Amino acid sequence: MLKEAELILIRRKLHQIPELALAEYQTQKLLLAEISKLPQDYLEVRTVQELPTAIFVRVRGSNPEKTIGYRADMDALPVDEQLRSSFISQIDGQMHACGHDFHMTVALGVLSHLSEHQPRNNFVFFFQPGEESQNGGKLAYDAGLFSGDFRPDEFFALHVNPALPAGTIGCNAGTLFAGTTEVNVDFHGTSGHAAFPHQANDMIVAASQFITQAQTIVSRNVNPTEGGVLSFGKMTAGTIRNVIAGEVRLEGTIRGFTQPMIELIGHRLKEVAAGIAVSFNAEVNVTLNQGGYLPVVNDPHTTAAFISFMQNNSTIQFTQTKAAMTGEDFGYLLAQIPGTMFWLGVGPTSSLHSATFNPNEAALQKGVTAFTKFIENYEEINQ
Incomplete structure (x- = not known):
């Protein structure tokens, strides 16, 4: 089994070669090299044309x-x-500003344990490309890559959490992460000279009204006990101060803890856009793209077993967590295959996605140990 010093070294190697979604070629090469060093008696390693940088490793159970x-x-x-x-x-x-170098290293640690201690059940490890922007989990599932011997009956995954102390395990029943939908809104009017506004159709004014009205969707259409988010982070408009803009583009995000809530916000957004189009005699087009970023909803059975074990093991620091508005494409896989996602504390450090994110490496061994202990117990109680 990989020792703590080896885990830290692997994590640092991975940290030096961060690659963007679906371009993780160096990362794949390093992972395959590390996997090849493990005992191969129970392992079957597979790469696939449909998702070239992905790695599947099957561990044959006894x-x-x-x-x-x-x-x-x-x-x-x-x-x-x-x-x-x-x-x-x-x-x-x-940069690995979201901790995926930690995610891969912990997975290697668990895999190394199982390669030396054959589990009773089969395991499939999925080293997944494209989580941040290309919904790699959905791509893999829709391509039929989870089939035959590589079809899990249950799925587990972790995400690092800078708000939890290093090595602390966090989880909750139900929704762990929100689902997310990209929103693009395009406004088409008529540009013109700033001195003659009556001869133009100002889309900056239209877009401003749209943003103001859109903010009433969450405050007046969403059940306050459920929660939802609609945020616009980018507006592109105009070329110079004395020309009225005839074109505007807004880019934003919808987030919600349930799929019906996300769909409600999207539906109301389109209705607001239709009203603005009439009011300003303009063309307003709303494009919604959710892809594989569904809410991460933990399965009741697997999650109850996971939480029970973590709570009752005195060597593991565990905390119940609340649902977070962050998004994760593991939600798509959990919508197809029951399973559990959990947090691994790596704090204290700055927030996820920040340029100064510096997770505590003491969490690596603790994460590997906690999950391998859970698996041993989980197999025992499910015999």
């Missing part, structure tokens, strides 16, 4: 009744790292 899946995402973010260390990112403008 007396299998089911197949347990474990997913670790591989991609990084277009963030320029601001930390200074001996293992800083070697790729300009790219």
